[in-house]
Amino acid sequence: MSFIKSNENISDSGKRAEGASGALCNVLHRFDAQEQGEEAYRIVRELYPICRSITGDGVRQSLCLLQGTAPLELREVSSGTQVFDWTVPKEWNIRDAYIKNEAGERVVDFQRCNLHVLNYSVPVRQKMSLKELKPHLFTLPETPDWIPYRTSYYRETWGFCLTQRQLESMGDGQYEVSIDSTLEPGHLTYGEYRIQGATDDEVLISCHACHPSLCNDNLSGIAIAARLAGLLKAVSLRHSYRFLWIPGTIGSITWLAMNEAILPRIRHGLVLSCVGDSGPFTYKRSRRGDAEVDRAVEHVLLHCEREFQALDFTPYGYDERQYCSPGINLPVGCFMRTPNGRYPQYHTSADDLSLVTPSSLGESLLQLLRVIQVLDENGRYFNLNPKCEPQLGRRGLYRQMGGTKDAAASEMAMLWVLNLSDGEHDLLDIAIRSGIPFAEVSRAADALKEAGLLGSAS
């Protein structure tokens, strides 16, 4: 493990040459969703057993494992650091926890599933009756085989989460309760990776990395962010890309508080969460509602040939709550499949390795790459021959035989780009208005630029 204290500079990989544009298009061309999905699933499986929280060694261990996929750096912020209205909490670590019955058998055992401990439980070692114990026990009576996931980060207490069946099988005797944890001054740890592009304008990709053995929420997001970083690091891009693997809420608040100077450079952003289940895509818009990233994601999903839903921003969910607080107000949306709280396994032990699939992970990554393509290739142009259509035919850009019913797709894309390139509409506008996928519109713009018919408006 190599730690870097927060706010040190991350070494840039150097300004990329602008000439290599189109490389992203090659990544998409070569993209094998199944293979990519399996790589992502491998990461999920590897991280699954680790007990993570908003601080502690589980986070560190997880981030180090991700370094095999993307060269992220670990950053540490001391407990007690003031971050806006919040204070970085003490660091929590746990070695073992159990409830033993009178026979000395572990009826609840942290070693079997780390969800069994109320996350951030203070240490305890005590004998008590079931009646005394009960206020510290959490179950899900309606799904009696599932362990709930519960936390108590900011009120010092302890507890156990167990299945309803476990609870019902516990007799009235005395129990030995043990949580071998520490809650002490230490650090909050997060992962960060920045790819320098041709410009300093940034795209932010953020995911919460604080949940223990829960796969869709959010090992799926963690893995996809790592794979996306891995794919983009080799590509010539216009924007710089910043990836964050952070504890939910306190992590984004900490990062925002310590990086306010960077915020004006963030042009677009996405929070990734719950991207591994097989449900249709869900996009939750940024607080602005019509930011470029909002329009880009909705355009891409409209062409993904599956149902999807786009939801207006609400101040509940993931770290978009902080990125979209009124004093920050970044254009950051949240990219998901089935949203938090909308699938039965949410925040239970049933959010396990069977809920996420390689093919869902692969498809999520593909759509994200398409969104990145829109964000990176979008631009505003001027038709340099704005009075009537230019004669595309003599430039070899238009069919010579007239009378057929429809124009070819590439011709339609060129006509649209020419018609709407008045300095007011960008390529994404044109793609949305025409119903033509962005990639086709972008290709048409390239052909027209090459023919000298289109000039940059910026």
Next chain:
Amino acid sequence: MSFIKSNENISDSGKRAEGASGALCNVLHRFDAQEQGEEAYRIVRELYPICRSITGDGVRQSLCLLQGTAPLELREVSSGTQVFDWTVPKEWNIRDAYIKNEAGERVVDFQRCNLHVLNYSVPVRQKMSLKELKPHLFTLPETPDWIPYRTSYYRETWGFCLTQRQLESMGDGQYEVSIDSTLEPGHLTYGEYRIQGATDDEVLISCHACHPSLCNDNLSGIAIAARLAGLLKAVSLRHSYRFLWIPGTIGSITWLAMNEAILPRIRHGLVLSCVGDSGPFTYKRSRRGDAEVDRAVEHVLLHCEREFQALDFTPYGYDERQYCSPGINLPVGCFMRTPNGRYPQYHTSADDLSLVTPSSLGESLLQLLRVIQVLDENGRYFNLNPKCEPQLGRRGLYRQMGGTKDAAASEMAMLWVLNLSDGEHDLLDIAIRSGIPFAEVSRAADALKEAGLLGSAS
């Protein structure tokens, strides 16, 4: 009866202390819709037999009876007064009217129902054949047991309204026709009551009080306005509230012509009509269409757990025609159940005491109180901790146990208020955007103000 000449000052009940905010909330908390509805119904029943018109003693008598419910004052404007493009007409009074057959029997008798006389009929005393009489007779052949309601305010004529069956039973002989009315210089009379609030900004509540024995249109509006005035007079309010009981058209024109200086203070207004039948609520928007009162009423009705309809403004209907004329253009909508002309009993003798019910009246009053609450408590605030969420948990405003599926309703309301309180959105915007009832949003704002997290934006 104590009359006040128009344009004299109405004595204010004195500026109310601002401290007592929330009192309206108490009124709503204590509100018993059935009891309130019965009180309103009692007023309707009491006013029902009186023969009202746009002028005359019937109006005076009705307004005096209302003084038992709300301390309104009677105002008088002389016949011949020029009010914009109109002239206050002569005063009409009527003592008796009938058609007698040759046997001396009253076949049509004003004493049995005041609708029998064409409202504003000039005096007549004459013998004539049925054939001569017929041009003066009005019936409803399709509902042969109902008497129509007809008026002729601005063309001097006379007539009788009767049931089709009455007409059919009239033989060919001679008839004695008598209308013992007077149409002479006098006054136009209306009722006015103003409650002084913490500010001079006014909410206008207006209803037409010119119809004779017709219950839904508009004894229901008259009674509800009186009950609303009675309830509000004891409450500490931000706005001042002005109630008008006026003759339709000429009454609002007269009031507007004589009170132009007041108009800039009128921030919101509602015309009340047809609020006693059991149909779903109808709101007709002000000419502006998106005035605060329009948004307030629609928000309240959206949460009333019944179907309702919101209609765009049209220049036909009740006195909103005048309040929303282009040179006046006040933000005044019209609050109804079934609108004018959209129920079969409209403007007939069947709009009687059986068409309106205490429970409908009570429910109408309840929704109006909720609208008043929105108008009076609405405001624009600044989140004083706008960068990321404030830590609500340490202020006791947020649950300490994490991991549950949804936030509590009160927590969601606070998150919404914090997120959208950027000086651009008022609490009503937040209620509409979040789908949370205004009262809950207002409570959340109070809690946040108390915690020092919210400051006034005005």
Next chain:
Amino acid sequence: MSFIKSNENISDSGKRAEGASGALCNVLHRFDAQEQGEEAYRIVRELYPICRSITGDGVRQSLCLLQGTAPLELREVSSGTQVFDWTVPKEWNIRDAYIKNEAGERVVDFQRCNLHVLNYSVPVRQKMSLKELKPHLFTLPETPDWIPYRTSYYRETWGFCLTQRQLESMGDGQYEVSIDSTLEPGHLTYGEYRIQGATDDEVLISCHACHPSLCNDNLSGIAIAARLAGLLKAVSLRHSYRFLWIPGTIGSITWLAMNEAILPRIRHGLVLSCVGDSGPFTYKRSRRGDAEVDRAVEHVLLHCEREFQALDFTPYGYDERQYCSPGINLPVGCFMRTPNGRYPQYHTSADDLSLVTPSSLGESLLQLLRVIQVLDENGRYFNLNPKCEPQLGRRGLYRQMGGTKDAAASEMAMLWVLNLSDGEHDLLDIAIRSGIPFAEVSRAADALKEAGLLGSAS
């Protein structure tokens, strides 16, 4: 034939007196759709046999025939003239063309149908095998009895269009191929007719006149434009009206390039095409999308008591492509029944005299006249009595008997005009907002102007 070189002045028919307003209303009143449709159909039938192209004698002959209906003038532009990015092409003329089999029989014969020749074919006279011939043959295998319509204006080649059945019956022997055409420097010819109105503000009506024996596309548009011009020339109008019968694409580009100074005067415009089939109306909006002409056509079609569709602008179709190019951007929409490419007979020999009907042509003309009425009579006014309603009754504009359920249609129109005539809404806005047909709103405005209640806002 009398030709005028392009850019000479067209003699105006002289400024019309403004007094005769309402004459358009008389045209509409007297309009007999069946009779008008038959007149238009007669033109279609007369022009049907002529072989038209984007240049040549077929166009000249067609335009001369139209002079019997509207006094249009023929204009000529020399081959080689530079028009924006294009060059006026050589002139094409054709006398005969055929494919003869070894027996000397014409198996494909231009004399039977001019669609048989690839339009703009260069001359050829040659013997060749079927195999050599095949690359020059075009058929429609899915509709084996129809001849396709194909062109090659800008690449010099030759070809034949024939039915699939003809092709299948051709044996393997030698064929004599002959196209007796010329492609030489000459002129591009178009028709133009301008009616001077009370102002120089223009309405442009444009149709493409370059298609050979195809009826719906676009003899229907040619004929309707001529009939419309014939009807309007006798009427007192506010706008001036300019009619163009031009070859598609190159024609509008030529006209636009040579008349840039006129463009600022064009307030509204319509391209007419495919107006003779029996499908529902289709309106394709101008690039602006909410131009007055867009709102006018949609309003008229909404009241045409038939289904219709309104489509957003796309940069494909007819000459609206050029009129709506970003550097021209005129408010020009396209008025059609079934659009190009959306009926099976499109660009085939089946677009013949049986596809268009007199009644469809008549109905198209009627709707266009109604659109013209909106454009010509629309205006913005001020209610001169804006505070409350004026007393319409004493001016004889309102019923005297009150209490009836609804206002008369004419009364409602007056109330709407009064309410919305605040200088911001024009009569078309008021018609759209109220749902009342424009003609009724316009009549109400006339009555109010006469009563001194409405003043012009411009």
